[in-house]
Amino acid sequence: MNPxxxxxxxxxLRTYLSEKLASRGREIPQEFGDDCDLLLSGIIDSxxxxxxxxxxxxxxxxxxxxxxxxxxxxxxxxxxCDFVSAQIAKG
Amino acid sequence: MRTAEKFPERPALGAQSKTLTYxxxxxxxxRIAATVQARPEYSPTPLTAVxxxxxxxxxxxxxxxxxxxxGYVPLNRSFPLDxxxxxxxxxxxxxxxxxxxxxxxxQAILSGFQxxxxxVIPDLEDPGGLQEQWPMHRFVGAxxxxxxxxxxxxxxxxxxxxxxxxxxxxxxxxKGVVVAQRNVISFVDYxxxxxxxxxxxxxxxxxxxxxxxxxxxxFVAWERGAFLCCPSQKTLINPGKYIRGxxxxxxxxxxxxxxxxxxxxxxKRNQYPSLRVSLFCGEPLPVSSAxxxxxAAPHSILENLYGPTELxxxxxxxxxxxARSPGEAELxxxxxxxxxxxxxxxxxxxxxxxxxxxxxGELLMNGPQMSLGYWQDPEKTAAAxxxxxxxxxxxxRTGDRVRRPVGDAPLTHxxxxxxxxxxxxxRVELGEIEAIVRNASGMDGVVAVxxxxxxxxxxxxxxxxxxxxxxxxRLRKAVAAQLPEYMVPRRFHFLEQLPRNVNGKFDRKAMxxxxxxxx
Numbered sequence: 001m002n003p004x005x006x007x008x009x010x011x012x013l014r015t016y017l018s019e020k021l022a023s024r025g026r027e028i029p030q031e032f033g034d035d036c037d038l039l040l041s042g043i044i045d046s047x048x049x050x051x052x053x054x055x056x057x058x059x060x061x062x063x064x065x066x067x068x069x070x071x072x073x074x075x076x077x078x079x080x081c082d083f084v085s086a087q088i089a090k091g
Numbered sequence: 092m093r094t095a096e097k098f099p100e101r102p103a104l105g106a107q108s109k110t111l112t113y114x115x116x117x118x119x120x121x122r123i124a125a126t127v128q129a130r131p132e133y134s135p136t137p138l139t140a141v142x143x144x145x146x147x148x149x150x151x152x153x154x155x156x157x158x159x160x161x162g163y164v165p166l167n168r169s170f171p172l173d174x175x176x177x178x179x180x181x182x183x184x185x186x187x188x189x190x191x192x193x194x195x196x197x198q199a200i201l202s203g204f205q206x207x208x209x210x211v212i213p214d215l216e217d218p219g220g221l222q223e224q225w226p227m228h229r230f231v232g233a234x235x236x237x238x239x240x241x242x243x244x245x246x247x248x249x250x251x252x253x254x255x256x257x258x259x260x261x262x263x264x265x266k267g268v269v270v271a272q273r274n275v276i277s278f279v280d281y282x283x284x285x286x287x288x289x290x291x292x293x294x295x296x297x298x299x300x301x302x303x304x305x306x307x308x309x310f311v312a313w314e315r316g317a318f319l320c321c322p323s324q325k326t327l328i329n330p331g332k333y334i335r336g337x338x339x340x341x342x343x344x345x346x347x348x349x350x351x352x353x354x355x356x357x358x359k360r361n362q363y364p365s366l367r368v369s370l371f372c373g374e375p376l377p378v379s380s381a382x383x384x385x386x387a388a389p390h391s392i393l394e395n396l397y398g399p400t401e402l403x404x405x406x407x408x409x410x411x412x413x414a415r416s417p418g419e420a421e422l423x424x425x426x427x428x429x430x431x432x433x434x435x436x437x438x439x440x441x442x443x444x445x446x447x448x449x450x451x452g453e454l455l456m457n458g459p460q461m462s463l464g465y466w467q468d469p470e471k472t473a474a475a476x477x478x479x480x481x482x483x484x485x486x487x488r489t490g491d492r493v494r495r496p497v498g499d500a501p502l503t504h505x506x507x508x509x510x511x512x513x514x515x516x517x518r519v520e521l522g523e524i525e526a527i528v529r530n531a532s533g534m535d536g537v538v539a540v541x542x543x544x545x546x547x548x549x550x551x552x553x554x555x556x557x558x559x560x561x562x563x564x565r566l567r568k569a570v571a572a573q574l575p576e577y578m579v580p581r582r583f584h585f586l587e588q589l590p591r592n593v594n595g596k597f598d599r600k601a602m603x604x605x606x607x608x609x610x
Contacts, residue, residue: 023582025564039325045576046328046351046515053354065356071322071329 004060004088009081010034016055017043034078049075060088092117092158098290098316104150105337106296106321111147113316116154118239119147119213123155123188125237126211128245130229133185133209134161138255140179141300142166142197143190145321148213149300152188153309155211160245161186162252162269165300168193170575174265176200178257181267182466190214201225211236247272255466256303258400259511259520259578267466270303274403277459279310281431286341286368290316293337293365297327297344302516303400304372307343317341331357338365342388345373345516346547349380358387365390372396372405373516374547375504376425381411397427397504399518401475401487403460406434409501419501421494423546426501434458436502437486438495443479448497453508455479455486462487512541513548514577524552524570524578531569534558536589538597539580542606551581555602560585 001008018028021043029041038044044052057064064087066074073079095103095117103116111119127139139156141163143149156163164182166175175196179187185206189197191214198221201208208228212218218230253272257265282288294312296319298305312319320337322330331352334342342363349371352358366388371381376395385393398405409416409428419426430436437455438446446452455477464472476485492505512519521539529537536557541549563583571579590601 025567039328049328050351050354063356066329067331067355067357067359067362069329071326071332074329075325 004085006082006085009056009059009085010077012056012059013052013077013081016052020044020048020051032077034076036077037075038077038080039075044075056084060084062088064088094313094316101290101316102318103313103316104147104319104321106145106147106150107323109147111151116147116151119151120154120158121239121242122236123151123211123213124158125239125241125243126231126235127155127159127161127186127209128243129237129241130186130209133207133229134159135185136183137161137252138164138182138184140164140166140182140184140187142168142175142187142193144168144193144299145324146190146192146214148188148190150309150319150321151213152190152211153300155188157253157272158242158245160247160251162254162272164255164267165305166193167299167301168196169299170301171572172196172199173573174575176204178265178267179204180206181257181265182255185209186211188213198224201228249273250463252463254303254306256301256400258518259523265523266468266471268303268400269463269466270400270403271463274460274462275306275310277433278307278403278405278431279314282307282311283314286311288312288315288317288341292317292340294319294341295330295334295339295343296321297330297348302373303404304343304345307370307404329355329357331355331362334363335365339363340365341368341370342366342391343370343372346371346376346380347374347515349384350377350546352387353380353383358383360386361389363388363391367391369393370396372398374513377546378417378420378423378425380546381416381425382413385411385413395425395427397502398460399487399489399491401462401464402434402456402489403462406431406456406458406460407436407502419503421503421505424504426503427493428501430456430458431460434460435486437479437482438493439479443477444481445479446495448495451492451494451505454489454491454493454502456489457484457486461485512552514541514551515548517575517577519552519578521552524554524574524580527570527573528554528556528566528580528583531573532556532558532561532566534561536597538589538599538602540599540602540606542581542603552578553582553584553606554580555584555586555589557586557589559587 069083095113099114102110103113104111139161141152153163186209188211210230215232218232222230251272253270253275255267296308322333326333369391393411395409396405397407407427409426438452494503524539525537534556538555542553543550590598
């Protein structure tokens with residue numbers, strides 16, 4: 001699987017969040033899927049989101065311009081991964 | 092109210108994708124106010140709580156409380172339930188305005204709540220079910236709100252309260268700061284003149300109402316008929332499109348937002364040409380952030396504001412000048428500048444004697460923005476509001492370290508003198524976290540430290556405990572039930588013995604060293 005594909009990024013996100021949550025004594029919730037809102041479900045706060053963005057950028061080795069992403073979708077697993085993948089493809 | 096009469100059809104508030112005109116906002120606020128006024132038995136204390144988040148009801152609730160002659164007490168559903176319950180209990184409020192989204196939390200708080208409350212729910216047509224469930228309290232829904240013409244202008248006294256705001260307290264219990272209407276009027280009068288606010292302006296509303304900087308957004312906008320633009324919780328994180336879409340003219344946020352937006356790649360050259368005023372407050376503003384912001388908002392002036400809640404929103408300011416300012420900054424942080432008109436500055440040593448120009452000391456201030464003190468806490472008020480030796484007036488001790496200016500140089504902020512730290516702009520008493528961890532763990536030796544260090548404060552909190560290792564997960568759960576997310580310790584470190592200094596006090600520096608070394 002291409003690690004930069006939408007599926008690859010989902011796997012990356014899941015692993016990243018599992019580790020983050022484990023360090024805080026928590027587990028990734030059952031309902032973690034494409035519709036899961038990371039912010040509203042309490043998986044991450046806004047600080048955590050910034051960490052996540054930095055982790056994404058490190059993983060992809062490039063800067064990602066989030067201006068084009070609808071803020072309402074920015075914390076939702078599916079749209080976030082699809083957006084990042086499309087941005088990488090654009091270069 | 093005068094503004095609403097002058098600009099009835101201009102937009103007053105944009106929230107939850109809805110726009111309310113001044114006439115609409117005034118009408119809703121008057122209905123809430125008249126409903127509260129109709130039941131004076133629920134105003135033995137001149138306060139009304141507002142339990143609502145970024146909804147039209149939140150803003151109408153604030154105005155409604157004030158129009159009823161009561162100060163407002165903002166509550167926040169992103170805070171833990173127990174903390175909100177404590178605030179509601181401590182405030183001695185007997186009336187509360189609630190939006191639909193906060194209603195489930197209110198119901199959880201009502202179980203076990205001893206004081207009868209007047210609960211105003213403007214978003215709910217008929218609260219009959221709630222009334223049956225909680226017969227002790229009185230519920231009023233949209234259907235039964237009083238008509239706007241029933242509102243009567245309340246008498247404003249010298250010490251009429253504008254708001255009661257809870258900040259972190261060192262004993263484990265949040266302290267309530269009582270800010271008078273005259274404090275806010277003095278502040279707003281200066282701000283609208285300085286920034287020449289008109290009905291054509293569009294102001295950002297980034298701050299939650301539990302953060303007093305939100306009072307700037309509301310009252311400065313509404314004083315002059317401007318449009319207050321309140322983004323959703325998610326838009327706060329990625330506000331670029333919102334700034335352009337709403338054509339904002341005035342921006343006000345914590346400096347961390349700049350770093351945040353930089354990371355998201357949304358601070359590019361001339362990305363926000365509509366902004367003419369950009370203000371930052373709440374934590375130290377790094378020089379690099381100021382430069383990055385102005386590149387993206389090239390038509391804007393930039394000012395750094397400073398002020399503790401106790402001195403009403405902000406009380407000193409500094410205009411950024413790309414040529415002069417880097418030379419005036421200290422430790423890479425933009426100066427906090429000069430006091431507002433009427434506000435006096437005293438930089439003092441630990442005996443509260445003024446230090447010499449150029450020396451470092453604690454900042455004390457007084458003037459028309461000095462608040463009334465802490466709610467029902469004369470002891471804490473007396474400790475923070477003091478008459479320094481040789482002076483006849485009361486000053487507020489800010490706890491901030493500054494350099495006393497030489498000549499007409501600006502004030503520079505050098506950190507805290509005590510154990511308060513800033514986490515994402517939130518003022519946090521490490522002592523409060525320690526008190527709660529002490530209680531939850533049953534251990535006496537507990538030290539909280541800010542960690543990791545960020546340009547504007549700390550990224551979080553870690554806690555050292557003296558004793559045998561215990562279950563961190565359980566402890567964290569117990570603590571998280573009582574503290575907002577940003578105050579919950581990221582890690583617990585159990586040590587047989589905590590490092591101490593020569594005076595036998597816990598050696599925070601040694602503990603920080605362990606974190607630096609990654610122990």
